[in-house]
Amino acid sequence: MKYKILETPDCDDAYELVHDALRKRATIVIFACCKVNYEGRALSQLNWGERIIMIKPDGAFLIHQEKKVEPVNWQPPKSKTRSYIKNDNLFLESHRRSPKELLTVEIRKIQFISYANIEDFEELEQAGYEKDMSDMIMEKPHMIEEGFTPTTREYSVEHGFIDILGKDKDNNLMVLELKARKAGVTAVKQLRRYLQDLENTDNDILRECKAQKKKIRGLLVAPSIMDDAQELLDEEGIEFVAIEPPRELKRDKKITLDAF
Template identity: 75%
Template sequence: MKYKVLESPDNESSYEIVEEALRKKATIIIYACCKVIYEGRALSQLNWGERIILIKPDGSFLIHQEKKVDPVNWQPPKSRTRTFLKDDNLFLESHRRTPKEMLNVEIKKVHFINYALVEDYEELEIAGYEKDMGDMIMKKPHMIEEGFKPTVREYSTEHGFIDILGKDKDNNLMVIELKCRKAGVSAVKQLKRYLSDFEDENNELLNDTNCNKKDIRGLLVAPSIGEDAKELIEEEGIEFVAVNPPNELKSDKKVTLDFF
């Protein structure tokens, strides 16, 4: 059986369902009146109330209230869940080994419980991140300027990873920082730190690039730039290029009317 559902079960039946689901490594959903105590890096208590409890096969344990997106209490993957009955109430415990944490849920009344052997092997695809911008620029370098030649992605320096290194048509080194959203002052400062890694003409980083040592250009690439950041790049001699991130997914899978 891939799933099992019980509405308004007693606590003993709910205990059997949870035990069975844990053995099968199934996803468990419980709607119940419960009390929650957390012990770990802090100590917290959530008194009696009706909540949704979600237990996943990877060990994740989440408790949701009727409002807000985030769980009010949770344990991460690799936590271990156990269940038992005591004084006619159903108990769920989620243990995390490192750091040592425990989430204890005491259930007075289960309104609904089910489990399912969920099959989902797909990874979420999201378009519009800096990586997508980098992929796009590597394929169409003229988006930066005519004659631009990208040479290296994710170039490691003392201050982090430069998104793209390249050369302009005059063989000057170009240090490019990508932002998929409106660029702020912090992005300008980050690019300035990258440029400081090339200030010494004898620096191995500069020698690795085989570019002109005289002129090094810093380019901040983003859809738009804030006023404060705009003032700062003018002070620092940094250039700004407006580029929008791609808004299409890379998946080759297309849904047609035949699918329905």
């Protein structure tokens, strides 16, 4: 199930939804009357009131009041969440190991609770660097490897746009996903999804590859890569190419390539 919503659920139903959502690594949103306690680098307490609670798949835990942009209480990514029932109320605990912190939310009346399995593989692009990386590679394709020939940019597939399509010196198809910052697991999953889209759709590119008995190579292009992302790349048989984005842009938006 992609998402689930319950209105004014009882404590047991709400607990089951949270338990299911945490297992599925889904994003959880709760509008409820709650009380919050924090123990860690300081101590704080927020008495009963209606608030929005959000728990993200990366472990981030946020509690929002009706005002201000920032959450009134929060725990960062990699925190661990657990839920339990006590005295007919639902409890949520978010633990952080280093530094040691504990955020406890007691919920006594839920207006609605929901979870959603969100698919979003894009990252915020700053200063146009990913487009400028693309321009740079189109101008100097040997940066990827000798014999690489780019053919198409922004090739549309079901779940988005492939940054660059091209061919290697042996005429194998190359699918490039560009990231201007250190690449994580999300970038690998995005490229994997694009490769699946390409291979599962009847198109001229795939037919040509099959007719010529050529391979489809996936390449993640970024300045560097996280360890867990490298492990997933190795599992998926996807390649990594380390390239720094252009660091300066000319006023006419052309790329400065002095560093290369």
